[in-house]
Amino acid sequence: MPIVELHVLEGYNSLEKQRLSEVLTDAVRFVIPAAPELVTVMIHDVPTDNYYRGRIQRSPAPALPDPAQIVKDYLAAMEARKLETARAMLGDGFAMTFPGTAPMRTLEELIEWSKPRYKFVTKTYDGFDAMQGVGDAAIVYCRGMLQGEYHDGSTFEGIRFVDRFEITGGRITRQDVWNDMAEVRANA
Known part of the structure; x- marks a missing residue:
């Protein structure tokens, strides 16, 4: 024990x-x-x-915020299209990479990239895993399923995804996304 x-x-x-x-x-x-x-x-x-x-x-340093909660709040703000709220959670040098993209540095780049792909997408979460990374960054993985609607009115659901986030100083500095959307779309 x-x-x-x-x-x-x-x-x-x-x-x-x-x-x-x-x-x-x-x-x-x-x-x-x-x-x-x-x-x-x-x-x-x-x-x-x-x-x-x-x-x-000496006095204690303030506790760091829960990195998994930061990611949950960010994803909720993005889904609700509260872009200013989401943007306030991003740190210096922020970069996000989605399947088939070069790193994007702004939420506006993400919105422009996604416009021709689908009308909207939402996520259902199976879990969040947080850990300390090398150096100062905390690492958070979230995983679950995507659902949404294409521009032609057809819907999709049950598409697996994994997102990996790096949080430094209480701000998101990196997001990497993997999902099966292209495979599901190709087989539809």
């Missing part, structure tokens, strides 16, 4: 500590074959007046 003890400066709320305990549990289970209920995580809050580094009393 693995036990993880963690000392943090007080100031993180219960939701942030819950996220931290979930991530630590998953990290242990990545190496040790233990069921989640067998991994114990104990978080000890250290009062800031009891913590010094380099002779200076």
